[in-house]
Amino acid sequence: KAGVTQTPRYLIKTRGQQVTLSCSPISGHRSVSWYQQTPGQGLQFLFEYFSETQRNKGNFPGRFSGRQFSNSRSEMNVSTLELGDSALYLCASSPGQGTYNEQFFGPGTRLTVL
Amino acid sequence: AQRVTQPEKLLSVFKGAPVELKCNYSYSGSPELFWYVQYSRQRLQLLLRHISRESIKGFTADLNKGETSFHLKKPFAQEEDSAMYYCALNTGRRALTFGSGTRLQVQP
Numbered sequence: 001k002a003g004v005t006q007t008p009r010y011l012i013k014t015r016g017q018q019v020t021l022s023c024s025p026i027s028g029h030r031s032v033s034w035y036q037q038t039p040g041q042g043l044q045f046l047f048e049y050f051s052e053t054q055r056n057k058g059n060f061p062g063r064f065s066g067r068q069f070s071n072s073r074s075e076m077n078v079s080t081l082e083l084g085d086s087a088l089y090l091c092a093s094s095p096g097q098g099t100y101n102e103q104f105f106g107p108g109t110r111l112t113v114l
Numbered sequence: 115a116q117r118v119t120q121p122e123k124l125l126s127v128f129k130g131a132p133v134e135l136k137c138n139y140s141y142s143g144s145p146e147l148f149w150y151v152q153y154s155r156q157r158l159q160l161l162l163r164h165i166s167r168e169s170i171k172g173f174t175a176d177l178n179k180g181e182t183s184f185h186l187k188k189p190f191a192q193e194e195d196s197a198m199y200y201c202a203l204n205t206g207r208r209a210l211t212f213g214s215g216t217r218l219q220v221q222p
Contacts, residue, residue, distance in 0.1 A: 003157070031208050033208050033209065033210075035210075035212075042212055042213070042214045042215065043200065043210075043212035043215075044212075045205075045209045045210060045211065048208045048209055050208075055208075056208065056209045058209065090158065092208075094208055096208070101208050102160050102163070103160070103208060103210065104159075104160075105157050105158040105159065106157065107157055
């Protein structure tokens, strides 16, 4: 099976703009989780989608949002970008059944905000 | 509040030496703990999960609820073990709380 794919891999934006990142999970996986990775804060959970519904949300401002489509592909959106949003954004997919799930990570999207 | 602590940013050992990467957690519920690893230029991937009690690539980790620890151990380090290691706590279905990570350097 193909792994988790994320597009684009690199992105440069300026403050105030908005950005949309895309994640395609492993075929058959219904859950997609998003994480932000920065040198200062490390890996932090953003949110998780399962069957097109947000099931879990981390402690991030409302500027961070996401959605999931019927084919399980997910997008996350960040509006009104700030310099501190510069980070590697990782998505992870899992089958989504039950409470114990191994998550498979994508390569990430590197976002730079100037 | 849930928290995962990895006290060492860098652990440097010689090939053949024992390795112990420390992880402590804080969680009010029943913990589900994992070790993830990221080799150079590769994706983050699962190494171990506590419920399976397995040994992967010679690594083992035992959950100690009394000490709230989940240390990762290997008796004899290999150069190919050099990587970034993250301890993670499942805090709600598919929401992982990660530690800050420990970089393991195995010198020849």
